[in-house]
Amino acid sequence: MAQQAFEDVVEDFEFLDDWEDRYRMVIEMGKAMEPLPDALKVPATKVEGCASQVWLHPRIADGTFHFEGDSDALIVRGLIAVLLRLYDGLPVSEVPRVDARAELARLGLTEALSAQRSNGLRAMIERIRTEAANAA
């Protein structure tokens, strides 16, 4: 079990039986996500290794991991919104224990991880883990 915010997403996705609807949901989640302020779109928050532009801004307070993110691509924004449900609010020490690949597979989004290396999802997850490890 992941945290509740992600379990809610899993529940929403259970009713979607084709890829079009799953992508539609991801895109909607991205559109609904608060954009990262331009002031935070700086080299320090930029995630390299992505085909589109991606930014992650972690905030760690009282041992809890928070982050905001953004991208200029809608699908990637949506994937950030999914990662937000997966990681945001976790105790820092638990971040590395999340098996992102397995959790995303529950949404039927594994190909977003495997086939599309270049969309930067891997790089984002790697960045989240590194930031959490540095704070721990």
Place this chain on the structure above:
Amino acid sequence: MYDVAQIRRDFPILSREVNGKPLVYLDNGASAQKPQVVIDAITRGYAEEYANVHRGLHYLSNLATEKYEGVRDVIARFLGAPDPQEIVYTTGTTMGINLVAYGWAMPNLQAGDEIVLSVMEHHANIVPWHFLRERMGVTIKWVDVDSTGYLNPQKVIDAIGPKTRLIAITHLSNVLGTVVDVKTICHAARERGVATLVDGSQGAVHMPVDVADIGCDFYAITGHKLYGPSASGAIYIRRERMDQMQPFMGGGDMIREVHKDSITWNDPPMKFEAGTPGIVQQIGLGVALDYMMGLGMENIAAHETRLRDYARARLDGLNWISVQGTTPDKAAIFSFTMDGAAHAHDLSTILDKKGVAVRAGQHCTGPLMEHMGLTATCRASFGLYNTEAEVDSLVDALELAHDLFG
């Protein structure tokens, strides 16, 4: 009669599925698929006729050498080169242009000399010239295209000054599909003693080429876009320019004699072909070019013109798609963006789910992207085996993307 259904059967990969959908391969600008005759030539090359070339006196070495060297005649015929000895083998256009940069430009240019480029060049025809700018103080002069993607040849000719030594220009833009009037440019340059290099990566794929008629000094082609093996290719080098060149890479095959304190070069073109080459790749390229010439370059061009007209009409019908490059005689290469927030990678992701392969990104044309004020586009590039039904598949997939992102 150009029978595209029959032609498609020559390309085994075209019958496969991607993501559960029939493959619609519209990424030919990046690399083309291979006909069975090329695949067979590669298999036979390794299974029955393989040895190193130019070395052994044994049967297989002679056989491989004969096949490998015979490709020079095929390429010369394909390009209209008067003499097969003016064809230098390369691994592709990138190597061809680097050969000119290191072998011709470095020994012949000096600080302050100018190289003229168009703003729509591929990085392969930009970066080698940046080397000269950084290392020798050579100046790069850029010529813009207009809002339709048209490159006025007179603007290129007007850019020639007393210090201009080389014009390096694409025959056909890999992003805009613009066909450049290289003949007018090359003839004017020749009159002024300026060397000309034509990047034929795309041009030679889509129309008949005659380097003697164009009047260029260098014409580079790349095999993998010509339905041939990857890492095959060639560059035509006019004899007078060849005589001005120094070897680029050193190694076996390009020398006549090597001593501890002296060296003599082999004759061109081998002077510029160091080391064991892509033997089987190059043999495969010969088969690919014969395949294209068998279909007829005029016939291929006519087929692709029909595809272009159909694709243009269908894409024009989508008022939320903006196509970059609108010259009337452009090739069947369509770069586009979708109005709204969707990124080119968003579009290509959805197209891929529908089995439609396109490229998304900068297309190795940073200066052109800056000129157009874009960070990325999607590009559908058609080839000799594509069909109008595939244009429909592209449009259907775009409509789905528009619905999803809309």
